[in-house]
Amino acid sequence: MSYFIVTLQSRGKKVTHALHADSKAHAQQLARLKFKGTIIKIHESHLPIDEQLKNFWFTLRQNFSRRKIRPDQLIAAINQLAVMTNAGLSINDSLMDIAKATTDSSLKHILTSLSASIDAGNSLTTAVKEFRYELGNLTLAMIELGEQTGNLSDALLALSGMLEEIRENVKKFKKSMAYPRNIFLAMGFAFYLLLTQVVPKFEKMFAKMGSELPLPTQILLTLSDALVHYGLWVLGALVVLYGATTFAIRHYDTVRYMTHQLVLHIKILNGIVRYATLSRFTLVFTQLIHAGIPIAEALDTSIGMIDNMVLKRKLMTLRLDVEKGLSLHEAFANTKLFENMIVQMIGAGEAGGQLDNMMQKVSDYYKMKFDAIIDNLQSAVEPLILVVIGGFVVLIALGIFMPMWGLAEAAKH
Numbered sequence: 080m081s082y083f084i085v086t087l088q089s090r091g092k093k094v095t096h097a098l099h100a101d102s103k104a105h106a107q108q109l110a111r112l113k114f115k116g117t118i119i120k121i122h123e124s125h126l127p128i129d130e131q132l133k134n135f136w137f138t139l140r141q142n143f144s145r146r147k148i149r150p151d152q153l154i155a156a157i158n159q160l161a162v163m164t165n166a167g168l169s170i171n172d173s174l175m176d177i178a179k180a181t182t183d184s185s186l187k188h189i190l191t192s193l194s195a196s197i198d199a200g201n202s203l204t205t206a207v208k209e210f211r212y213e214l215g216n217l218t219l220a221m222i223e224l225g226e227q228t229g230n231l232s233d234a235l236l237a238l239s240g241m242l243e244e245i246r247e248n249v250k251k252f253k254k255s256m257a258y259p260r261n262i263f264l265a266m267g268f269a270f271y272l273l274l275t276q277v278v279p280k281f282e283k284m285f286a287k288m289g290s291e292l293p294l295p296t297q298i299l300l301t302l303s304d305a306l307v308h309y310g311l312w313v314l315g316a317l318v319v320l321y322g323a324t325t326f327a328i329r330h331y332d333t334v335r336y337m338t339h340q341l342v343l344h345i346k347i348l349n350g351i352v353r354y355a356t357l358s359r360f361t362l363v364f365t366q367l368i369h370a371g372i373p374i375a376e377a378l379d380t381s382i383g384m385i386d387n388m389v390l391k392r393k394l395m396t397l398r399l400d401v402e403k404g405l406s407l408h409e410a411f412a413n414t415k416l417f418e419n420m421i422v423q424m425i426g427a428g429e430a431g432g433q434l435d436n437m438m439q440k441v442s443d444y445y446k447m448k449f450d451a452i453i454d455n456l457q458s459a460v461e462p463l464i465l466v467v468i469g470g471f472v473v474l475i476a477l478g479i480f481m482p483m484w485g486l487a488e489a490a491k492h
Contacts, residue, residue, distance in 0.1 A: 081106075082126045089116030097124075101199055109198060148213050150246040152183045154239055156190070157218070161235035170231075171197050189213060202226060212329070216384030217241060220363050223380055228370045237366060241359075248355070248453060255456040262464055270471055271306065278303040278479075285482050292482055299478035336388045343389055347459055350452045356390050357416065358445035365438040375401055390416070407434070 083106040085096045096114050100106035106121050156177050163173035171194050178190035189210050196206035204223045211219055218238060225234025278299055285292055285300075292300070305313060327334040342348050360381050367377035378398045385391040393414050400410035408426035411417050421441055428437025 081123050083121055084124045085110045085114065085118065086120040087114055087116035087118055089114075093119070099195065105199070147215065148183065148186050148189070150242060150249070152181065152186050153214065153218070154242050154246070156181065156186060157235050157239045157242070161232045161239065164235065165232035170203055185213065203231070216386060217245075217359060217363065220380050220384035221366075224363075224367055224370060224372070227372060227376075230370075234366075241362065245359075248449065251450075251453045252351070252456065255453060256460070258457055259460045259464055263467070266468060266471060270475075273475060274299070274303040274306050275310075279307060281479055293477070295474055295477035296479070296482055298474065332388070339387045339389045343387070347456075347463075351449070351456075352387055353390065353416075354445055354449040354452060356385055356387055358442060358449050360385060360394065361438060361442040361445055365435060365442050368438065369435040374407060 081100060081102070083098055083100055083103065085098060085106065087094050087096070087110070094116065096110070098106060098109055098113065100109055103121055103123065107118065110118055110121065159177050159180075160170075160173050163176070164170060174190045174194040174197070178187050178194070181187050181190070192209070193203070193206045196209070197203060204219070204226050207214060207219050207222055221234050221238035221241070222231070225231035228234065282300055282303065285296065328338050329335075342352055363384060364377055364381040367380055368374060372380070375398060378401065382391060382394045382397070385394065393416055396414055397410045400413055401407065405413075406426070407429055408422050411425055412419075412422045421444070424437050424441055425434070428434040431437075
């Protein structure tokens with residue numbers, strides 16, 4: 080968008096205002112709506128240096144520190160927007176009012192940008208696409224549904240309910256992982272103290288032996304030496320690696336696809352990601368067909384809000400198969416993601432003209448499966464904890480005591 084200076088005659092004085100617009104005609108239209116007075120002149124100008132620098136640093140910071148909006152802030156904003164639009168207020172005014180009230184700087188910027196984009200003549204769906212990462216694919220899908228059906232307030236209320244449910248699931252997941260996380264942190268701290276405070280003392284004793292040390296002892300001494308002498312470098316390397324990996328996942332589709340593929344190969348995470356994705360997909364698809372959206376368009380919108388690229392690529396075959404003339408249950412079967420029971424349920428819904436009701440049952444089924452996995456997550460992780468703790472204990476025990484046993488055997492002879 081270009082930068083324009085508007086000169087007006089207001090209350091006997093000349094005043095100037097600045098605004099962003101697509102063209103001079105668009106700037107004139109916006110000026111009439113925003114400013115009071117008679118327009119004297121509108122001319123395009125260069126953005127002031129301070130604003131250019133401000134925009135540059137903001138863009139740079141956004142690229143490196145983009146984050147998803149906190150669920151509680153997003154849910155509150157969507158609820159407010161739903162109430163305001165239902166009351167007949169314009170979307171533009173509603174967005175600006177919510178932006179002024181929010182304390183989240185990122186959300187304030189997004190809402191202000193959405194308002195400016197709508198001012199420029201874009202739909203809310205088009206405006207939200209620019210912030211797909213921050214707001215999430217589900218938000219985009221439900222807003223698109225609301226604009227397609229002409230009932231944005233209901234779609235926003237449904238979106239708020241879905242986000243609330245997702246937030247509760249995340250809370251349950253974090254609660255289930257609290258115990259394993261604390262165990263690993265405690266073990267890591269204990270292992271760090273052993274390697275930096277205890278093992279170096281044994282190293283001096285082992286050096287006096289003059290004999291070849293067993294492999295577990297060599298591993299312990301190597302780890303101890305690395306932490307004692309290069310601990311800060313190791314920590315810095317880990318931080319840089321984490322930052323570089325995060326940046327690559329966000330900005331490169333190939334890296335993101337490989338990461339999502341790796342996640343699905345981890346048994347514990349596979350079920351969580353798979354059932355969470357299918358639950359969300361079937362839920363949105365059900366809402367769309369219940370609202371009367373054609374199946375092909377409903378599939379496009381539902382698949383568009385999926386985050387995992389591997390599952391998304393498999394589900395994209397649904398649209399292609401439907402366009403080829405296959406029935407919906409045959410298309411679902413071809414993805415190899417849905418159980419035979421689910422395929423039969425969808426087929427029965429198609430045959431009986433009750434597809435939306437049957438899809439609701441499918442959505443409830445996947446939600447039940449996801450909840451069951453989350454509820455049993457702690458018991459599923461406990462064997463892994465025992466294996467890791469056992470490995471640490473065995474390594475420390477063998478690393479310290481094997482040389483001593485060797486010395487005792489040598490003394491006997």
